Structures are given as C-alpha cells and as structure tokens.
Amino acid sequence: MLLIYCPYCEEERSELEFRQAGDAHIARPTNMTEMTDEEFEAFFFLRDNVKGLTFERWRHLNGCGRFFNAARDTVSDKFLTTYKAGLPKPDLSTLRPATEATVETYEATESDAK
Amino acid sequence: MRKYSVFAVAREAMRGHRGWEAQWTSPEPRKEYDVIIIGAGGHGLGTAYYLAKEHGITNIAVLEKGWLGGGNTGRNTTIIRSNYLYDESAGIYDHALKLWDGLSQDLNYNVMYSARGVMMLSHNIHDQQVFKRHIHANRLNGIDNEWLTPEQAQEFCPPLDISKTARYPINGAALQRRGGTARHDAVAWGYARAAADRGVHIIQNCEVTGIRRNPDGSVAGVDTNRGQINAKKVGVVAAGHTSVLMEMAGVRMPLVSYPLQALVSEPIKPIFPCVVMSNTVHAYISQSDKGELVIGAGTDQYSSYSQTGGLQIITHTLDAICELFPIFRRMKMMRSWGGIVDVTPDRSPILAKTPVQGLYVNCGWGTGGFKATPGSANVFAHTIANDAPHKINAPFTLERFRSGRLIDEAAAAAVAH
Numbered sequence: 001m002l003l004i005y006c007p008y009c010e011e012e013r014s015e016l017e018f019r020q021a022g023d024a025h026i027a028r029p030t031n032m033t034e035m036t037d038e039e040f041e042a043f044f045f046l047r048d049n050v051k052g053l054t055f056e057r058w059r060h061l062n063g064c065g066r067f068f069n070a071a072r073d074t075v076s077d078k079f080l081t082t083y084k085a086g087l088p089k090p091d092l093s094t095l096r097p098a099t100e101a102t103v104e105t106y107e108a109t110e111s112d113a114k
Numbered sequence: 115m116r117k118y119s120v121f122a123v124a125r126e127a128m129r130g131h132r133g134w135e136a137q138w139t140s141p142e143p144r145k146e147y148d149v150i151i152i153g154a155g156g157h158g159l160g161t162a163y164y165l166a167k168e169h170g171i172t173n174i175a176v177l178e179k180g181w182l183g184g185g186n187t188g189r190n191t192t193i194i195r196s197n198y199l200y201d202e203s204a205g206i207y208d209h210a211l212k213l214w215d216g217l218s219q220d221l222n223y224n225v226m227y228s229a230r231g232v233m234m235l236s237h238n239i240h241d242q243q244v245f246k247r248h249i250h251a252n253r254l255n256g257i258d259n260e261w262l263t264p265e266q267a268q269e270f271c272p273p274l275d276i277s278k279t280a281r282y283p284i285n286g287a288a289l290q291r292r293g294g295t296a297r298h299d300a301v302a303w304g305y306a307r308a309a310a311d312r313g314v315h316i317i318q319n320c321e322v323t324g325i326r327r328n329p330d331g332s333v334a335g336v337d338t339n340r341g342q343i344n345a346k347k348v349g350v351v352a353a354g355h356t357s358v359l360m361e362m363a364g365v366r367m368p369l370v371s372y373p374l375q376a377l378v379s380e381p382i383k384p385i386f387p388c389v390v391m392s393n394t395v396h397a398y399i400s401q402s403d404k405g406e407l408v409i410g411a412g413t414d415q416y417s418s419y420s421q422t423g424g425l426q427i428i429t430h431t432l433d434a435i436c437e438l439f440p441i442f443r444r445m446k447m448m449r450s451w452g453g454i455v456d457v458t459p460d461r462s463p464i465l466a467k468t469p470v471q472g473l474y475v476n477c478g479w480g481t482g483g484f485k486a487t488p489g490s491a492n493v494f495a496h497t498i499a500n501d502a503p504h505k506i507n508a509p510f511t512l513e514r515f516r517s518g519r520l521i522d523e524a525a526a527a528a529v530a531h
Contacts, residue, residue, distance in 0.1 A: 001424050016426060020416035037516045045368040045459050045515040049357035051419045074371075074418050 002077060006060045007068050007084045013060070021057040023047065024069040025089060050074060055089060058082070115311040118222050137303060138182075138310035143317050146344040147175045149498060150336055151351055152322050152359060154178035155187035156298070157476055157483065158351035159305035159316070160491025161498070163221075166312035168492075169499035174314045175345070176306075177338060179321040179355075183302030186353045189453035190484040191376050191398055191410035193389050195232040195293035197252045197259045202509040202521045203462060204255040209506050210489025211292060217488055223304030225296050226403060232293030233262070233271060235392040235438070236286045245288040252290075262287045271388050273439045281437045282395045295389060295400055295408075301487055325363040325473070333363070333472035349474045349498050354419065354454025356477035363470050367477070368515045369456045372413040373423040374481050377450035379442075381405030395434040406448065409435060413455065413481060423452045455480050460514075462521035465494050465507040474498050475512065 002015040029035060029043055048054075054074050059067045071080040071092055083090055116122060116135060126133050149165060151158045154176045165171045178184075194214055196207035213220075214227045236242045245261070252259040264276040267287040276284050306316055317340070324337035325348065335344035350359050354371040386401035398410030411431040414423045428450055436443045458464060458478035463486070465476045476494045479486060493504040503511075514520055 001426055015424065037518075041368075041516040042366070046366040047357070047368065047370055048361075049367065049369050049371055049417065049456075051355070051358050051371075054417075056417075072416075075420060077416075077418055077420050 002079070004058065004070070004079060005082050006063060006066075007082050008064050008066045009060065013063055017060060017062040019059045019061045021059050021067060024055040024057045053080070053092070057085070115307065118224075137307040138316050140318065141315050143175060143177075143315065143320065143338075143340055143343050145342075146335070147315070148173040148345065149347045149349065150174070150343060150345040151176045151349045152336070153185070153351040153353065154182045154302070154306070154316055154318065155185050155351065155353065156183070156301045156305060156487040157187075157353075157479075157490050157494070158349070159183075159302055159309055160487055161349060161351060161476070161494045162314045162316075163305045163309040163312070164492050164495035165499055166309060166314055169495060171499060172313035174309075175343065176309070176314060176316045177320045177322055177336070177343075178316070178318045181318050182306055182316065183299055186453040186455065186483060187298055187302045187487075189374075189376065189451055190298060191400065191408050192295045192298045192402075192484060193232060193293070193391070193398060193400065193410070193482075194227070194296060194485040195290050195389075196257055196485070197232075197248060197288070197290045197293070198523060199248055199251050200521055200523060201255060203523055204252065204257055205506050206463075206465075206489055206493065206510070207486055208255070208257050208489075209492065210486045213488035213492060214296060215292075217296075217301075217304075221304040221308045223300060223307060225300045225304050227294065227296040228403075229292050229294040230400075231270065231289055231291045231388040233267060233388055233390050234288045235267070235274075235284050235390060235394075236288065237282050237284060237392065237394040239285070241394055242286055245286070249288055257290070258292055259288055259290050262289050271386070271390055273386060273441045274390070275438060275440055282392070282434065284438075293389065295402075297403070298484060301484075305491070322359060322362070325359070327363070327470070331471060333470060347472050347474065347498055349476065349494065351476045351494070353477065353479065353483065354456050356456050356475065360468070360475065363468070363473055365468055365470060365473075365475075367475075368459055368464075368512075369478060370417050371419055371454050371456050372416075373418050373420055373452040374413045374455045375411040375423040375427055375450060375452045377409050377411065377428055377447050378402070378406040379409070379445045380448050382407070382445070385441075390438070392434060392438060395437070397431050397434040397438060399435055399439070407442065407445065409447075411450075413457075419454055421452050421454055455483075457481070459524070460520040460522045461524040463490070463510055464512050465490060465497060466503060466511045466513075467497065467501070468512060 003012045070082045196211040326334040389400040457480040463478040493507040496504040
C-alpha cells in the first residue's frame with residue numbers, strides 16, 4: 001500500500017484515503033459545442049498512458065477532500081512529489097531517483113538486467 | 115512435428131521418454147517477414163496460428179519481449195464465458211467459446227478446457243434485475259444462461275453459504291453451463307507448437323524498440339534489441355504495453371493500464387465443482403486441476419505498469435470469499451501476482467486496422483481477455499490477412515471513440531470494474 005503526501009493536510013496518509021483522478025495539467029475546453037469529433041476524441045478518450053514519469057491528479061477523498069497533483073513513476077509506483085492544484089509542473093531534475101534499480105518489478109529484474 | 119497421442123505416450127514410456135522433441139524452436143530472426151506479431155501471449159500466438167492455418171501466410175515472426183506466455187496469458191484466472199449483454203460482444207465471445215470446444219483436437223494439445231459452468235451470484239434486487247435482463251438478452255443471441263434459485267445454486271456449488279444470516283445473502287444466481295476454465299499455459303504452448311509446426315518463427319527475448327515507417331507512412335518493419343526486422347504488416351498484441359508500442363508509430367490510444375491481481379491457495383482435494391463470480395462483493399473463484407483454489411481480485415485504482423498491486427485489494431477479495439464460502443476460512447494462500455491490463459473507456463476490446471497502413475492492433479481486453487483468446491486470434495488473423503475486419507470484429511474499431519458508436523459493456527459486462 002502506498003503512502004501519499006497530501007500537500008493540503010501536509011502529512012503522509014494511506015493510499016486508502018485517496019483516489020486517482022486522471023491526468024493532470026489538462027485544460028478542459030471552453031468551446032465544447034464547437035469542437036470537431038477528432039478534437040473531442042483526443043480530449044475525452046485518448047490517453048498518453050505513460051510508462052515512467054507521469055503527472056496526474058489525485059483526490060484526498062477520505063481526508064480533506066481536495067484535489068492535488070502528483071508526479072509518479074508508473075513502473076515503480078513511487079511518488080516523486082505532490083503539489084497543490086493550479087501550480088505549474090515542478091522541476092523534477094533534482095528529485096528524480098533511480099527507482100528501477102531498487103524496486104523488484106519485472107522491468108527492473110528482467111528487462112534491464114539483461 | 116510428432117503427433118501427441120496415447121500411442122506416443124506408450125511409445126515414450128517404453129524407451130524412457132528420450133524421444134520427445136522440442137515443442138517449438140527458437141530460430142534466429144530473418145531480415146524480413148510477411149507479418150510480424152508483437153507479443154507471444156495466447157492472442158498473438160493464436161493470430162500467427164490462424165494466419166498460417168486459415169490464410170496460408172506462414173512467413174511470420176512472433177516477437178516477445180520476455181518469455182512465451184509470460185504476460186497476462188500466464189497471469190489470469192482462466193475463466194471462460196460468453197454471456198455478455200450486447201450483440202457485438204456476444205458475437206465475439208461466443209465465437210471464442212465455440213472455438214474452445216474442440217481446440218485441444220485442433221491443436222493436438224490438451225488445453226484442458228472444462229465446461230464446468232460459470233455461476234454469477236446475485237445478492238440484491240438490482241443484481242437480480244440486471245442478471246435476468248442478461249439472461250433474456252443472451253437467449254436472444256443463442257447463448258445459454260439460466261436463472262437459479264439460492265437452493266439450486268447451492269446444489270450446483272455445495273460449499274456456497276446461502277443462509278439468510280450470511281453477511282452477503284444470496285437471492286439467486288445466473289449460470290452459463292458452457293462456461294468454465296482452461297489451462298492457461300497450455301493455451302500459449304499449444305498455439306506456439308502448432309504455429310511453429312507451420313513455419314512460424316517464435317522469437318523470445320526480443321523487445322521491439324521502434325516501428326519503422328516508409329516515406330508514404332505505411333509500416334516498413336520494427337527495430338528490436340536483436341536488430342531491424344522488416345515486414346509490410348505488423349500486428350500489435352501487447353495487452354498492457356499497447357500504448358507504449360503504438361506511441362512508437364505515433365498513434366495515441368484510448369487505453370489506461372492497470373494492475374490486476376490473482377492468487378492461489380495451497381492445493382487440496384476436489385471440492386469446488388464450478389466457477390463462481392460475485393460482482394457485488396467482488397470475488398472470482400474456481401479450483402484448478404492441481405487442486406489450488408484460483409482466486410481473482412480487482413484492479414488497483416491507479417494506472418501502473420508495475421505488475422504488482424496493493425495488498426488491500428487481495429484482502430478485500432479474500433474477505434468476500436471467506437464470507438461466501440466459510441469452509442475456506444482456514445486455508446492458506448500460496449502465491450499472488452499481478453498483470454497489467456489495458457482498459458478502454460467502454461470496456462470493450464479494439465481489434466482493428468489503425469490510421470497507419472499495415473499496422474493492426476488487438477488490445478483493450480481489460481480484465482477479461484483470456485476467455486476470448488481463440489476467437490480474438492481467429493478474427494484478428496482474418497483482419498491482417500485481408501486488410502479488412504471479419505464481420506465479428508468489425509464493430510470493435512479504433513474509430514468508435516470518434517464516431518461515438520461505443521460498445522458500452524462498462525456497465526453491462528456483468529463484472530465490477
């Protein structure tokens with residue numbers, strides 16, 4: 001189970017209190033009625049589904065109830081950082097740990113070990 | 115290929131089992147193939163098999179990053195059923211179910227398909243209404259599905275607790291008698307052996323790192339860690355990693371990858387005669403021929419490629435199992451594992467051509483792809499061979515997310531998502 005730092009409560013809480021809420025930094029279109037089908041598909045259905053570093057929204061549902069953003073590695077599930085909604089993407093160059101070397105996933109033990 | 119038979123077993127028994135040959139070879143990749151399939155799971159190997167058997171295309175390579183059948187084919191709970199609500203889904207899943215029946219003979223490989231019945235438990239009036247709607251819809255599509263009273267359900271599955279004081283009381287069940295299980299590894303191995311026998315190259319430890327394109331945009335081949343391999347047609351059958359591969363060709367997919375877990379108990383003598391699912395309390399259980407109880411848990415709530423999952427997901431499922439079957443409360447769980455499933459917005463698969471000429475994709479099976487293995491492989495082979503979909507998979511396009519013609523099993527598939 002993950003421990004997730006809520007930037008509003010300012011403490012690490014159990015994953016059970018949180019819900020993932022999709023990709024972060026996606027601006028909801030303001031001209032929904034004028035969009036083409038292609039544009040709507042790209043906004044509504046298509047996903048980058050990133051393997052590796054991704055930016056996503058989380059909600060502290062069974063806590064303060066607020067949405068915030070997180071930078072997470074989807075291979076190791078490690079949270080690099082969490083930050084309040086509305087803030088720009090943080091500079092991760094100083095934060096990025098070597099997760100694949102330390103976590104025993106298939107990726108770490110089989111793929112890269114070859 | 116030497117045929118497997120009772121006589122072969124007897125002959126080998128006489129000479130100390132020294133005559134068994136390798137089930138498939140591991141050739142060096144050629145420079146060029148007619149078709150490349152990315153992913154040597156059941157769906158990918160099956161596609162190669164049906165391309166060779168039904169469409170006369172044998173110059174095929176199946177490329178696999180890890181080992182054969184090591185992805186979701188080797189990680190699922192082997193449940194087979196076809197009682198889906200919508201006509202399109204009923205068409206493809208029942209096509210698969212008809213192929214399961216006879217697959218062992220077709221492949222000359224015992225895939226241990228056992229039509230022992232899949233029973234879905236109803237716990238409340240809403241379950242009952244939904245299941246009865248399913249039963250009627252299924253019957254209109256010629257798919258068997260029947261309603262059982264709690265007493266009939268217990269008769270069919272004796273360990274089931276149907277007492278009124280149970281934590282999750284049961285007010286009935288839907289039963290598909292043709293549903294059941296098969297041996298997952300044998301499915302991958304059987305398809306691999308039969309495909310290799312027809313000249314298909316199965317190349318393991320070969321990771322695709324890029325998809326090459328011609329100046330006109332069509333597919334030219336793939337880059338791998340074992341060099342460049344050319345082909346005019348490439349089929350991506352990579353489950354949870356589909357988005358990663360399709361991104362190499364510049365195609366963004368309507369997919370999110372989640373970990374899905376399963377676990378098995380210590381092996382015990384035969385006690386559990388069928389497959390039982392409960393969507394309301396989320397539990398899937400059957401007993402393998404080795405004697406282990408095979409239990410399916412849910413997906414984690416967040417997207418991930420970790421091939422593992424949270425412990426709370428497993429314990430939640432075991433809570434439900436122990437309430438439904440008090441007899442199992444003191445059993446020990448032996449192993450648990452996770453696979454990465456690719457989930458579409460409408461929870462229906464995509465078996466289709468893509469905007470890139472010569473690139474085909476078979477993905478989006480989400481939490482329930484194993485049951486469809488033969489049917490999926492069969493119609494996907496047709497799609498690749500003819501550069502046009504079979505009428506069974508024609509609705510399962512990539513474009514449906516643009517046109518809005520969704521096959522919305524999300525609420526209808528009779529499983530909790």
